[in-house]
Amino acid sequence: xxxxxxxxxxxxxxxxxxxTTVMEAARRENVExxxxxxxxxxxxxxxxxxxxxxxxGRPKLEIAxxxxxxxxxxxxxxxxxxxxxxKWALEFHLINHPLxxxxxxxxxxxxxxxxxxxxxxYQSQMTRPKVLKPKMxxxxxxxVLDTERCILCSRCVRFEEEVTKTGxxxxxxxGDRAIIGTYPGEKIDHNYxxxxxxxxxxxxxxxxxxxxxxxVWFLKDKPAVCPGCSTGCSVDVYGKPETRSYFRxxxxxxxxxxxxxxxxxxxxxxxxxxxxxxxxxxxxxxxGRRKDTNFAxxxxxxxxxIAAVNPATDVALLVSAQHTSEEYKSLFDFFVGELGIKKVFxxxxxxxxxxxxxxxxxxxDHNANTSGLLSALKEAGLAxxxxxxxxxxxxxxAKIVIAVTPEVPSTFPSFEQxxxxxxxxxxxxxxxxxxxxxxxxxxxxxxxxxxxxxxxGTFINHEGKAGKLxxxxxxxxxxxxxxxxxxxxxxxxxxxxGSR
Amino acid sequence: MGDTLTKVKITxxxxxxxxxxxxxxxxxxxxxxxLKKAFTMQPGQVxxxxxxAGLRGRGGAGFPTGMKWSFVPxxxxxxxxxxxxxxxSEPGTFKDRYITECNPHMILEGMIIxxxxxxxxxxxxxxxxxxxxxIKWLETAIREAYDAGFLGDNILGTGFKFHIDxxxxxxxxxxxxxxxxxxxxxxxxxxxxxxxxxxxxxxYLHRPTIVNNTETLAAVPWIINHGAAAHKTMGxxxxxxxxxxxxxxxxxxPGVYELPLGYxxxxxxxxxxxxxxxxxxxxxxxxxxxxxxxxTAEELKGLTLDYEAIAAKGSMLGSGAIxxxxxxxxxxxxxxxxxxxxxxxxxxQCTPCREGTGWLANxxxxxxxxxxxxxxxxxxxxxxxxxxxxxxxxxxDAAAMPTKSIVTKFGAEIADFIERGKRA
Numbered sequence: 001x002x003x004x005x006x007x008x009x010x011x012x013x014x015x016x017x018x019x020t021t022v023m024e025a026a027r028r029e030n031v032e033x034x035x036x037x038x039x040x041x042x043x044x045x046x047x048x049x050x051x052x053x054x055x056x057g058r059p060k061l062e063i064a065x066x067x068x069x070x071x072x073x074x075x076x077x078x079x080x081x082x083x084x085x086x087k088w089a090l091e092f093h094l095i096n097h098p099l100x101x102x103x104x105x106x107x108x109x110x111x112x113x114x115x116x117x118x119x120x121x122y123q124s125q126m127t128r129p130k131v132l133k134p135k136m137x138x139x140x141x142x143x144v145l146d147t148e149r150c151i152l153c154s155r156c157v158r159f160e161e162e163v164t165k166t167g168x169x170x171x172x173x174x175g176d177r178a179i180i181g182t183y184p185g186e187k188i189d190h191n192y193x194x195x196x197x198x199x200x201x202x203x204x205x206x207x208x209x210x211x212x213x214x215x216v217w218f219l220k221d222k223p224a225v226c227p228g229c230s231t232g233c234s235v236d237v238y239g240k241p242e243t244r245s246y247f248r249x250x251x252x253x254x255x256x257x258x259x260x261x262x263x264x265x266x267x268x269x270x271x272x273x274x275x276x277x278x279x280x281x282x283x284x285x286x287x288g289r290r291k292d293t294n295f296a297x298x299x300x301x302x303x304x305x306i307a308a309v310n311p312a313t314d315v316a317l318l319v320s321a322q323h324t325s326e327e328y329k330s331l332f333d334f335f336v337g338e339l340g341i342k343k344v345f346x347x348x349x350x351x352x353x354x355x356x357x358x359x360x361x362x363x364x365d366h367n368a369n370t371s372g373l374l375s376a377l378k379e380a381g382l383a384x385x386x387x388x389x390x391x392x393x394x395x396x397x398a399k400i401v402i403a404v405t406p407e408v409p410s411t412f413p414s415f416e417q418x419x420x421x422x423x424x425x426x427x428x429x430x431x432x433x434x435x436x437x438x439x440x441x442x443x444x445x446x447x448x449x450x451x452x453x454x455x456x457g458t459f460i461n462h463e464g465k466a467g468k469l470x471x472x473x474x475x476x477x478x479x480x481x482x483x484x485x486x487x488x489x490x491x492x493x494x495x496x497x498g499s500r
Numbered sequence: 501m502g503d504t505l506t507k508v509k510i511t512x513x514x515x516x517x518x519x520x521x522x523x524x525x526x527x528x529x530x531x532x533x534x535l536k537k538a539f540t541m542q543p544g545q546v547x548x549x550x551x552x553a554g555l556r557g558r559g560g561a562g563f564p565t566g567m568k569w570s571f572v573p574x575x576x577x578x579x580x581x582x583x584x585x586x587x588x589s590e591p592g593t594f595k596d597r598y599i600t601e602c603n604p605h606m607i608l609e610g611m612i613i614x615x616x617x618x619x620x621x622x623x624x625x626x627x628x629x630x631x632x633x634x635i636k637w638l639e640t641a642i643r644e645a646y647d648a649g650f651l652g653d654n655i656l657g658t659g660f661k662f663h664i665d666x667x668x669x670x671x672x673x674x675x676x677x678x679x680x681x682x683x684x685x686x687x688x689x690x691x692x693x694x695x696x697x698x699x700x701x702x703x704y705l706h707r708p709t710i711v712n713n714t715e716t717l718a719a720v721p722w723i724i725n726h727g728a729a730a731h732k733t734m735g736x737x738x739x740x741x742x743x744x745x746x747x748x749x750x751x752x753x754p755g756v757y758e759l760p761l762g763y764x765x766x767x768x769x770x771x772x773x774x775x776x777x778x779x780x781x782x783x784x785x786x787x788x789x790x791x792x793x794x795x796t797a798e799e800l801k802g803l804t805l806d807y808e809a810i811a812a813k814g815s816m817l818g819s820g821a822i823x824x825x826x827x828x829x830x831x832x833x834x835x836x837x838x839x840x841x842x843x844x845x846x847x848x849q850c851t852p853c854r855e856g857t858g859w860l861a862n863x864x865x866x867x868x869x870x871x872x873x874x875x876x877x878x879x880x881x882x883x884x885x886x887x888x889x890x891x892x893x894x895x896x897d898a899a900a901m902p903t904k905s906i907v908t909k910f911g912a913e914i915a916d917f918i919e920r921g922k923r924a
Contacts, residue, residue: 046694050851085890093851125882128865154849174672174845
């Protein structure tokens, strides 16, 4: 048991580990202390001077972020003096702020707006012209910087120093002329840029990707796990169910990722939107004519084909590692357990460097559930090595290949090439999200799948830790199913048609 | 109570001597005797002596020097640092420059004694960039001290090692704030550091560091040489010793005066400085550099120059820069140049200072341009009040205090300016 201290916070006794700041303790106790520069994932800067609290017996207000709680300390966050300090701190932050909320992406999730409602609500006293600063600066691939909106909290500067260790940002000039920026001729160049948009408490850093696409109050966010690599960052997916569209991913504090996520992961929504998705099931009739069908039609077609062959020798399964452990279980229970097929292969990227790691979050294994797939294979009594097995599929002699494609084609540079190769085989049923499967004229059979924010289940990350998907969005594609639902439908069809 | 009228000179003892800055002149007149005496004492005794002498920081804050030294962890094996803050930039102040001009060896000796006291083997002098001549003099003195064995790996054969490097700032006022100075010395942007931790625990390069003003360090050799008791015979009980006062304004003899603390200000102005120039009368006085709240002519009556007496009038002794404001001067212009200065010099990290100094300057620009508003006075008072005590360093207070006092004490003159849109 580590040493603890007990102090009073707004009259209530609070016990925290020694060394805890009043800010941290207040967060634990759900006591709101307004702040801009303090961030749980960064060092203490103590510059916004917003988090002023009263410590009984001390002459001046102190900042909660740099104040360690000590035994017997009597801290109040809501005295008239503290409240006045909060209001004034906010006013100082706002006097030169452009107040361009109507055209600012941050509106709706902006610290200045939120705090104005909670500690402000004053009449502005600013009667003079404001300080003007550079706007719309291109400081990096994913970023647009507006230094006029900036409140100089220095979170971004500390992020670049402490997290990415690139030191790419600095504060130039001084006083109210100070601006955030990159060094002359340089830009931010790393895979973690959009975190700056998240940690920026105002609209100074906006995301080039998200900019002007949607007002945030129309979005719903649901927790999920990023499917982009084997780290398994906890994320929130932001979508708009009414229009069946997705807009962005943001990191949610989690064991695997702390406060951050990478820019590659940020794009793990773009494969979910309808324009790039397989929207209907496909079958091909006896005359070789391909047609759109519904889910039941595709299942019937596939059911018939499987019934016409000896599955144990004639059906092969090609599986990628981007689906949930629960899905793999139902997949193998059926194909291996019930149908007795032996030909199970993995769809992996030939160029992948599975052990690569950038030292922060991003891993070379671009599959969220390699661990889950390997243990499901083992459970099913199959060889569970990591290998790319397209050649093995092609030479397996299977008459029917079920290809469960990677969910996110962009993580597989050879996706289209492999797709082309597979369409050369006798009959491949693609279970996929990728619209390009239908675009390929040689595709004979396809079933649309649900994406990760649309299903429940588990990804096992590289450390063997489970990440849960448990609060699904409605699937934008009417016929979209997860593997468990496809298997259930196939079983149902076989049951009602007398085959076992 | 000590002698508040003594003529003893400590830091300006070499004023006017021929070849004053030379090592030989210094040594021939008792220089480095304090150091030799310090070497016969224990480091702790040196700290105790400075404590007993009641020496207070001469840079502005007046913090007891011996106490500051005692905050350095004794069991810390180093490196520890002594920094001489020679970045004199408080408007109206020109005393550290004068000490350097009189005899830079006094500063070096003070630093070596301080280093011995706290167990530091390295010192830096951080000099204001535009002291071109003084920088040369200091560097010459450092070379002389090395050559004579007062600096080096084995000083005077005692085995004590102390080195001094000289560093010139780049001209920022904020680098005279002790932690701003440390940031600058570390090669970073000159911005004060968040406290705690204080420099005595974690300062230059995160090591225990003492930053003392030039005048403070220059007084140390005398104290060690003559003893704390001798020091206490001068000045007042709580403000012992002598202090340099930089008198400016339309007096007959402006300049640097070394006077015992507790000296009557009227005596300084009317006798030492010969009174006001013909045709001018005192309207007000800024007693401790531009950061100090202004005093009216009335408030100077009977005022003595010590920390307590000036604090009792609601102002501060500060750096000892006494600026006489005469009746020809406009308080609006005075306030304008004051807030412009702090606006220009605010480092910008703390919001109330960054925005507050800018806001004050912005309002004053409006007033000067004849666009003042009736409630500007009240607004400036409120802005200042909310800039005070809210930031990492004292620059915000330094801008707020004079503003508050000027708009309070000379509100009528400013209101009249606003009304007319120009000076009456």
